[in-house]
Amino acid sequence: xxxxxxxxxxxxxVVSVVAIADTLTLKDNHPETYEVVKGDTLWxxxxxxxxxxxxxxxxxxxxxxxxxxxxxxxxxxxxxIWVDGEPQLSRKILKKLxxxxxxxxxxxxxxxxxxxxxxxxxSRDHIIDPALLTGAPRLLGDGKATPRFFxxxxxxxxxxxxxxKLYGVYRLGEDYIDSxxxxxxxxxxxxxxxxxxxxxxxxxxxxxVTPHDFISSSREARQGDLILPIPEYETLPAYFLPQxxxxxxxxxxxxxxNNSKAAGKWDIVVINKGQRDNVQIGSMFSILRSGPxxxxxxxxxxxxxxxSKLDQIGSPDIKIPAERIGELLVFRVYDKVSIxxxxxxxxxxxxxxxxQGLAF
Numbered sequence: 001x002x003x004x005x006x007x008x009x010x011x012x013x014v015v016s017v018v019a020i021a022d023t024l025t026l027k028d029n030h031p032e033t034y035e036v037v038k039g040d041t042l043w044x045x046x047x048x049x050x051x052x053x054x055x056x057x058x059x060x061x062x063x064x065x066x067x068x069x070x071x072x073x074x075x076x077x078x079x080x081i082w083v084d085g086e087p088q089l090s091r092k093i094l095k096k097l098x099x100x101x102x103x104x105x106x107x108x109x110x111x112x113x114x115x116x117x118x119x120x121x122x123s124r125d126h127i128i129d130p131a132l133l134t135g136a137p138r139l140l141g142d143g144k145a146t147p148r149f150f151x152x153x154x155x156x157x158x159x160x161x162x163x164x165k166l167y168g169v170y171r172l173g174e175d176y177i178d179s180x181x182x183x184x185x186x187x188x189x190x191x192x193x194x195x196x197x198x199x200x201x202x203x204x205x206x207x208x209v210t211p212h213d214f215i216s217s218s219r220e221a222r223q224g225d226l227i228l229p230i231p232e233y234e235t236l237p238a239y240f241l242p243q244x245x246x247x248x249x250x251x252x253x254x255x256x257x258n259n260s261k262a263a264g265k266w267d268i269v270v271i272n273k274g275q276r277d278n279v280q281i282g283s284m285f286s287i288l289r290s291g292p293x294x295x296x297x298x299x300x301x302x303x304x305x306x307x308s309k310l311d312q313i314g315s316p317d318i319k320i321p322a323e324r325i326g327e328l329l330v331f332r333v334y335d336k337v338s339i340x341x342x343x344x345x346x347x348x349x350x351x352x353x354x355x356q357g358l359a360f
Contacts, residue, residue: 024058024087025051030080038074042112042239043343045072049080049087054242054284054327054343055360056112059089072110112239113341117266118331121257124191124230127270127334130172137161139169139225140209149214149221154198156209157227163197167212168230169221176254176337178272179352185254185272185336192225193217240331243282245357249273253287253328253353254337262348266341269328271355274336283330284358287342287349288322322354 030049046056072078078089137158139149149155161167173188198211205211214221255270256263263269273279326345330338342349 024055026080026087027051032080034078036072036074036076036078036110040074040110041114042072042110045078045110049089052360054329054358057241059087060091073108074110113329113331113343114266118268118341121268121332121339124168125257126189127176127186127337127339128189129335130187133172133226137227139221139223139227141223147223149217151193151214151217153214154200154203155195155212155214155221156205157195157212158209160205160207161197161210161212161227165196166230167195167227169193169195169214169217170226170228171222172226174255176270176272179252179254183336185274186334189226192219192221194230195227240329241282242284242329242360243280244360245279245283245285247357247359249277249279249285249357251277251285251355253349253351253355255351256349257339262350263342264345264348265326265343267349269340269342269349269351271328271330271338271340272336273355274334274338276335279330279333279338281331281333283333283338284360285328285330285340285355286324286358287326287328287345288354288356289325289347290322290354322356325349327358328355 026049034045034048036045042056043053046053046059049059050056072091076091078091081088081090140156140158142149142153142155146153146155157167169192171190171192173190175187176185177183178185193214194216195212195214198213200211200213203211212227251271251273253269254272257268257270260267271285273285325347326349327343328340329343330340332339
């Protein structure tokens with residue numbers, strides 16, 4: 001029952017889709033055509049045309065040639081046209097002459113964001129309530145008292161396991177704490193590698209232990225690591241639909257994943273907003289850098305010198321508001337936190353930077 005609860009928690013959340021309504025604004029220096037190249041994302045392509053690239057679905061939603069934006073490929077020529085008073089992209093398939101026309105062979109479709117950057121955080125690394133792991137089976141070691149295990153090794157796991165099923169080896173990582181309320185938000189569950197019941201005829205188990213083949217690893221496993229059933233690998237959606245979030249929703253970046261002290265474009269961060277705050281997959285947030293606080297107060301020399309003019313403002317204190325320096329997109333949602341990708345940043349982003357809902 002415990003393993004079933006953990007498995008249910010680890011399975012991903014379905015992407016929800018909502019309509020996006022806002023006015024499209026083209027960049028002053030936007031191109032009239034664009035040839036899609038390998039490595040492009042829908043976000044990158046939209047950024048060539050729009051001041052607000054998160055409105056990318058509007059660029060082709062009315063165009064019958066591009067009904068599915070996940071079916072845009074390297075080599076396609078995108079041409080800017082106007083439909084019902086709004087800019088749209090029309091696709092023309094690239095042709096080659098050699099010596100007669102033939103369609104260029106298709107490569108992988110263009111995703112919204114770099115899927116390789118988030119794949120491990122969708123199906124492997126997680127944030128979890130450690131109470132769910134009470135009594136979960138552990139890696140016990142081997143008959144030689146080996147302290148560390150790598151791909152190709154055999155180790156014993158506590159309890160019984162199903163043959164032919166994949167299991168994940170995990171380790172608990174850092175605690176996530178809200179820096180303002182000091183509330184405990186969850187604990188990082190770090191993916192170590194994959195194992196399965198050993199097929200080696202020279203090892204056998206008992207009712208208390210089962211031998212495992214360590215079939216792949218991203219880092220070394222250790223005695224005491226968790227062994228949990230891993231969900232079937234999810235097929236990543238080709239695109240994540242941006243979701244508008246009210247500006248009244250405010251929070252913070254509480255951590256940059258991979259133990260990074262700073263982050264930039266395409267990096268992954270944890271925010272202190274989750275399901276309980278109605279955050280969804282695709283929710284968009286602005287990243288804010290707080291101003292330096294009060295610049296002038298009534299006790300300062302500057303205020304005394306310009307008191308008469310400053311009093312006309314109606315307040316003796318002058319503050320600099322927070323400055324928007326980027327945007328992030330949520331791609332995994334938990335109860336109290338979410339994992340997001342930084343889509344744009346004009347400077348290095350650090351934990352405790354504020355975020356605010358991006359309404360559009």
